[in-house]
Amino acid sequence: MKLDEVVISRAIIERYTEKLVECLDLDVAVAGAGPSGLVAAYYLAKAGRKVAVFERKLSVGGGMWGGGMMFNEIVVQEEARPILEELEIETRSYLENYYTADSIECISTLTSKAIKAGARIFNLISVEDVMIRDNQVTGLVINWSAVDVAGLHVDPLTIRTRFVIEATGHPVEIMKVIERKVDAKLLTVSGRIEGEKSMWADAAETATLMHTREAFPGVYVCGMSANATFGSYRMGPIFGGMLLSGKKVAEAVNRRLG
Numbered sequence: 675m676k677l678d679e680v681v682i683s684r685a686i687i688e689r690y691t692e693k694l695v696e697c698l699d700l701d702v703a704v705a706g707a708g709p710s711g712l713v714a715a716y717y718l719a720k721a722g723r724k725v726a727v728f729e730r731k732l733s734v735g736g737g738m739w740g741g742g743m744m745f746n747e748i749v750v751q752e753e754a755r756p757i758l759e760e761l762e763i764e765t766r767s768y769l770e771n772y773y774t775a776d777s778i779e780c781i782s783t784l785t786s787k788a789i790k791a792g793a794r795i796f797n798l799i800s801v802e803d804v805m806i807r808d809n810q811v812t813g814l815v816i817n818w819s820a821v822d823v824a825g826l827h828v829d830p831l832t833i834r835t836r837f838v839i840e841a842t843g844h845p846v847e848i849m850k851v852i853e854r855k856v857d858a859k860l861l862t863v864s865g866r867i868e869g870e871k872s873m874w875a876d877a878a879e880t881a882t883l884m885h886t887r888e889a890f891p892g893v894y895v896c897g898m899s900a901n902a903t904f905g906s907y908r909m910g911p912i913f914g915g916m917l918l919s920g921k922k923v924a925e926a927v928n929r930r931l932g
């Protein structure tokens with residue numbers, strides 16, 4: 675049978691549109707498809723929640739692909755290993771409490787498991803703003819990343835959601851928009867973004883979990899954006915905190931959804 679280019683085009687446009695329209699009204703919208711955002715999406719989808727992830731770049735995975743300084747291995751500690759086991763990602767013991775995993779296997783498997791659990795992942799879409807009602811975030815304002823890169827004057831579209839998970843990592847973009855545009859204090863000590871501090875892996879890993887919580891009504895922070903929001907250290911290529919943070923935020927949001 676001959677192939678028709680127009681049928682191919684129509685199939686792509688129709689199927690993509692179906693997916694996007696389905697996601698106009700969500701239980702949870704995740705901004706950023708790094709390790710913490712993907713883990714959060716996986717557990718929420720597994721719990722039966724309607725969840726979608728919006729990722730600015732062509733590839734998902736954020737800072738995990740490159741391991742440490744482009745050596746594509748990551749380190750996780752004992753506490754986080756059950757998450758990798760559940761995902762069927764192989765870990766190798768290095769020293770007591772230190773395990774290594776192939777960063778490519780981690781991201782590709784995690785992404786696949788999240789999608790198979792029911793999460794929708796949209797790449798090439800940037801979150802540029804939030805929707806607000808009565809001092810509560812009720813949606814994400816999205817646009818093609820290409821519009822942003824080209825500096826085109828094109829209005830965005832909006833996704834309604836019961837909760838947002840801010841997983842944009844070091845730049846903590848969603849909280850920055852809220853801080854800049856919403857006339858209200860964040861749920862931090864100063865009421866503003868406290869800012870990320872320099873490297874201290876041990877303190878940062880503990881702090882990541884402690885700071886994984888609601889940072890503005892309707893918005894939970896996880897991963898590096900939790901540390902940037904609540905003012906803690908960076909940890910470099912140890913990823914246990916990112917994985918545990920993604921799981922913790924999923925559990926917290928799942929409880930809130932009732």
Ligand code: 48F
Pocket residue numbers: 705706707708709710711728729730731734735736737738799800801802841842843844845847848896897898899908909910911912913916
């Ligand atoms: O940076 P990223 O991997 O965040 P994470 O899950 O993990 C941090 C670690 O990778 C590492 C570390 C810990 O060991 O220090 O850096 O906290 O992933 C964040 C993702 O969010 C996307 C960005 O492209 C990346 O893939 N992102 C950032 N801003 C936006 C966004 C935005 N406004 N809209 C959509 N995606």
